[in-house]
Amino acid sequence: MSASLSLRAVDKVYHPRGRSSVHAVKALSMEVDRGEIVALLGSSGCGKTSTLRMVAGFEDVSAGEISLANRRIERLAPAARNVAMAFEGYSLYPPLTVRENIAFALKRGRLSAGEVSRRVQEVAALVEIEPILDRYPNSISGGQQQRASLARALVRDAALYVLDEPMGQLEPQLRAVLRGRLKRLLKDRAMTSIFVTHDQTEANALADRIAVMEGGMLQQFAPQHVLKERPANLYVATFIGEPPMNVFDASVVRDDGRTMFELDNGPSFGFGDNELGPEVRQAIGKRRRVVIGVRPHRVVLGNGSAETARVVSNQWLGDQSHVAMAVAGKLLVAVSHARVRAAIGESVPYGVRAQDLHIFDVDTTVALAHGARAA
């Protein structure tokens, strides 16, 4: 697939008056394929919104290049970029009704009135704003404005769709359905899209690939299942996934064909060489200290497991149990989709399998191995 949007070594430095400058985006390079949906995900201040604003043209780049459909755009005005956008600050035009606002986005397309009306109706149905099409922006709720703004972007034919927290203000009930519909629309029409979110649920649900940012730098850019199964570093490992990955500092001890991970003030997890193969052992190398991790839903509970731990909390959320156990002075969380009957204070058997183990360098935090394979 050919790249549609391409960022090369993009930097953004802010110089607030009277304060030291802020390096918000650092040497960011990434390519978005034609028809691909990409999420920029990170906590506040990670650089994701600055990146999106540079793509849309609301911010200048401090350095680097941005191309869209083989055309350099980083110096072009927003309107000249052939980008459709839904931004929080990019508000609806107050003197026009919602319908007129959405139709206005199509004006330059020289479509027949019937075609404009059909397209407005279609996108309004998708985001469920048909009943308010003839209202004015200041008479509708924040969530409705957000959907109207989204509709105005989606109705256009553009080379790129740029969406800022597209469902941030919507009720959870509507959000789940809208995500499915939006994904279907974007995929059916191969609409190349890039959106910002701080909510990994949203990123997971919509995006083909997710760019995880932190400290202005791209940490990893990969599909959701890769971020989950092969996180590039400890930041991504503990940021992606709800609840977060369990991680522990451990000493590595070799003992008679076994590799032992001895947790500080805690148990020791041992794996035979048949379980923890040469590839992983080589990745660990001569390190005496590593960080090991296991995802909560991969922790095995029940008889036959090697270790036991005291239950600190056991919470049933209707469709899953979250069991927290005291391990090495911290909490080890196990998630089960079946209801777990274990009382607080009870000792329960648990285990970690070699195939579910993630191993990280203790200093650089870079991943060394995931399951049976080196990182």
Added chain:
Amino acid sequence: MAQIDMAQIEIRNLHKSFKDDAVLKGLSLSVDKGEIVTLFGPSGTGKTVLLRLLAGIHPQDAGTIFLRGRDATGSPPDKRGIGMAFQNFALFPHMTARDNIASALTARKTDAGEIARKVERVAQLLKIGHVLGHSPRELSNGQKQRTALARALVADPDILLLDDPLRNVDAKLRYEMRLELPALLKRVGSTVVYVTQDFKEAMALGDRVAVLLDGRIAQCDTPARIYAEPVNVGVARLFGDPTLNLIEVAPQLVDGAPEIRLGGAAIRLPASYAAAAGSPCLLGLRPEGLRLVDGPAPGAIAVDLVAVTPLNEKSVLLLTMQGGEELLASEAGDRDEPRRPGPAHVAIDPDTLLLFERESGRRFIPAENGKGGS
């Protein structure tokens, strides 16, 4: 008034209006000693108002609040012996976090060494030990919130009111606190009313969850029962991620057994729902109670799988039935082959099915021993 044997907090028929806006309309709730009740409901339903009435910050228009068996009407906030942490932090700006927390104890003339020990301990539990020397403006919102929480907890209050104390805390820490807070509260032994807007937090933290809807407590029950046996549609739809599907149906008796038509298929309901035959109903289907099956089968509905959206360790499937009505299903676990959009069949787990009266929204309670069809 003589002390009588009743719950630690007993609220009877409470009313409160602001101008013409009736917020609480005859609310009743009782909370036992040492119990954690999470108060949950959509925003704007009056959860914070209820806490303020309990704390004595506002007077009620009508109704009675009994605290520890005594009528608290007219008793000012500082005489109610209640610990509070509200959303707006209300920390003293000129004091360090340590002094803010300690302020709850110094007023009671506790020994200085004892105060220091207690402050350190509660700060460790709430993971703010490293910022005790900071002033409020040097704290993040999450740290301010935990400082306010620490101040409320340090005095071991026997009644504690918490207004969404984890709201501004980042997701990871919020999750940790969700696991640890119940044990912490139990150790203090307080009777707790905890306001939250997050259903998972409500279920995880509460011994019981009180659902506030339309000015009253619609249901106060254990988390498991609230989820599995909601009293009405309003309660049911507040829980679950995604929330339950609601579909208009009209059960009929076919060969003596209740049955509905759904997406062109005839679905047999459990016999215990026989009494619902002939009434307009809403069928409530939890997404995790819907299962894709291979090919047509009795009771399976032909659907179009529109989109697959991953949700943590689950996948959410958007399905449309004949006629275009949408259903959300969710499935746990990893699949070797990701599901692709296209025709599919879905079956309903009868144990998770809920049925409501369409008019009133009340849930049909399935009849006991109602297995007449067998």
